[in-house]
Amino acid sequence: MAPINFPQRDESADDRNVTKLPPRPSSLEGRTLGDYTISVKDEKPLRRIGWTGFRLFLQRPDSRHCTGPVIEGIHSSGGKGVKPWLDIEYREDVDFSEGEATREGISLRRLGLDADLFGTLERLIPPGGHIMVSYETDGAIHRETLRLLDAGVPPAATPMGFLLFRSGFTLVKNWYLAEGGHEGPRKLWGEKAPDTEWEATFRQRTERQVREFLARTTGHGSAELDEEARIRAEAILAFSGRGNP
Structure with missing residues (x-):
């Protein structure tokens, strides 16, 4: 598993243009x-x-x-x-x-x-927006994400969900909409908080999910995937300043 880091946003003039102009x-x-x-x-x-x-x-x-x-x-x-x-x-x-x-x-x-x-x-x-990413495409990250979700791992601690969390979407949900026989692919939905108050709420919800996950004693069928999910969960807590660094 690659080293985990949380990239810092580069607030260059180029970046500011992306937010000021219609994205x-x-x-x-x-x-x-x-x-x-x-x-x-x-x-x-x-x-x-x-x-x-x-x-x-x-x-x-x-x-x-x-x-x-x-x-x-x-x-x-x-x-x-x-x-x-x-x-x-x-x-x-x-x-x-x-x-x-x-x-x-x-x-x-x-x-x-x-x-x-x-x-x-x-x-x-922008703040208050969201991103949806399908996890049913035939790729390793999609298969791992699906397997861990089925095992009850919090969305943010899956490979795909962790990418969203690291990118600033601090509330990650498993989303599936049945459309009367025309169901689309299952997706992860990442929410970007509209303000600092909601940011705190989103992080608290995510932290609660990963703490409950880390408190479990049973595995999920794959020791490697389970261990990597726990590493991601611990990184989420460390990022929030409440877990072990």
Whole structure:
């Protein structure tokens, strides 16, 4: 498991522009993740007012783009009583292959770039907004998240939920909406607190969940996943200043 850190927001002039101007995925064009550069493609308005479809790709220093998007989904600019939000699918394994003969790829998790990516996405969401991420895509992070949720691990202590928590979405919920036979994929829903009072409330709720989890004595079928979930839970408490550092 990669070392855990909570990235600090860089309040540069570039960042301030993202919050002052109407937030759009295209504002992330050219931002860097380690040695890679974000490329925003297929940004287009959807049928609902304020909804924008988009896909994020990564570009290597040699200008080669990955073959599929690392992020794909919808950005909403919000509306009356609703702050901007994201509804996305995430792929942590990035393929740069040009053909079947040579396979080239990276894992954002192994490189520690996954937290940077979600920290970049967070710039699009103001206080009071939210992000939804499907965990039913066929990737290791999705399978691990689903398995731990089914075992009763708090959403914020799952691999996907912890990415959201680290990015400033301090209340993470397991969300599933049955739509009369047209059910969408199950998702984690991360809430960004609208103010400091709600931030304290969100953190208290999350802390209560992870403390109850840490107090359990039974495992969840996989010693490795269980141990990593406990490490994440302890990191959440340490971040809040109430747990063991």
